[in-house]
Amino acid sequence: MHSEKKSIRTPIARVRGLGAAKSGTGHFWLQRLTAVSNIPLTLAMVVIVVMLAKLDYAGARALVANPLVGILLIAFLVSALVHMRLGMQIIIEDYVHEEGMKIVLILLNTFFAVLMGLASIYAILRIGFGG
Amino acid sequence: MSRTSEAQRPLSPHLQIYKPTVTMVMSILHRITGAALFFGTLLVVALLVAMAAGPNAYGTVQAIYGSIPGKLVLFGYTWALFHHMLGGVRHLIWDTGAMFDRQGRTSLGWATLVGSAGLTLLVWALVLMR
Numbered sequence: 001m002h003s004e005k006k007s008i009r010t011p012i013a014r015v016r017g018l019g020a021a022k023s024g025t026g027h028f029w030l031q032r033l034t035a036v037s038n039i040p041l042t043l044a045m046v047v048i049v050v051m052l053a054k055l056d057y058a059g060a061r062a063l064v065a066n067p068l069v070g071i072l073l074i075a076f077l078v079s080a081l082v083h084m085r086l087g088m089q090i091i092i093e094d095y096v097h098e099e100g101m102k103i104v105l106i107l108l109n110t111f112f113a114v115l116m117g118l119a120s121i122y123a124i125l126r127i128g129f130g131g
Numbered sequence: 132m133s134r135t136s137e138a139q140r141p142l143s144p145h146l147q148i149y150k151p152t153v154t155m156v157m158s159i160l161h162r163i164t165g166a167a168l169f170f171g172t173l174l175v176v177a178l179l180v181a182m183a184a185g186p187n188a189y190g191t192v193q194a195i196y197g198s199i200p201g202k203l204v205l206f207g208y209t210w211a212l213f214h215h216m217l218g219g220v221r222h223l224i225w226d227t228g229a230m231f232d233r234q235g236r237t238s239l240g241w242a243t244l245v246g247s248a249g250l251t252l253l254v255w256a257l258v259l260m261r
């Protein structure tokens with residue numbers, strides 16, 4: 001066993017931060033938290049989109065400009081994007097074992113989620129403020 | 132992962148050797164629907180960005196979403212959303228330690244399938260109703 005090497009570091013200090021996610025249980029917990037918030041927010045999003053399907057352009061804009069609707073959509077997007085970024089990272093870590101490729105995909109995963117969030121929140125605010 | 136040594140041991144049997152159970156199928160479906168929803172989010176974002184961009188862009192997106200292939204994709208997205216949501220509820224129930232026995236697992240699996248099909252059909256009945 002290589003732990004026989006002379007070192008004053010305890011075994012726990014040596015492995016701390018070296019897990020696949022480099023972040024202990026925080027990842028797991030945030031995935032559960034957003035899973036719970038996703039339930040009502042997804043249902044709200046589906047109801048809003050079904051309503052949008054029945055409206056013309058002006059009506060659709062007016063609906064999204066409603067503060068309650070806009071806030072629910074932003075809440076859905078933030079919750080779902082945080083959740084899907086964590087989820088996709090787990091999938092990547094499960095199947096991609098080559099270190100370089102894994103890091104590239106995890107970066108792209110985050111960029112994608114952040115970009116989706118910025119674009120949609122910009123759009124909702126702009127509609128809400130009548131721009 | 133580092134492959135430190137080639138162990139000369141037999142491999143443990145892999146998936147295809149087992150008779151599939153609802154629980155197994157639901158497990159892989161949860162991952163597949165999760166990955167599909169990752170890209171499905173684009174559908175929601177595109178609709179909102181087009182709406183902010185103006186009537187022309189919104190009309191284009193509406194025409195794509197209203198076409199037959201568009202409707203098929205949206206139908207799939209709706210089902211994936213509900214299937215993953217109910218599958219997620221199942222995971223959250225398990226997180227409390229409940230319904231982890233064989234009977235509980237099997238009934239939750241079937242409930243997920245029946246529930247997601249029912250919710251998907253309900254939403255599309257509402258969409259297609261004038």
Ligand code: HEM
Pocket residue numbers: 031032035036038039042080081083084086087088090091161162163164165166168169172212215216217218219220222223
């Ligand atoms: C609607 C309510 C939702 C609930 C209750 C939910 C619940 C969950 C749970 C509990 C997990 C972890 C499963 C595990 O530990 O194996 C999970 C994974 C995941 N979720 Fe969700 N989720 C929801 C919505 C979404 C949405 C909207 C997206 C995408 C936009 C999404 C994407 C993912 C992904 C990519 C994973 C990883 C799948 C895996 O590791 O196999 N989820 N979800």
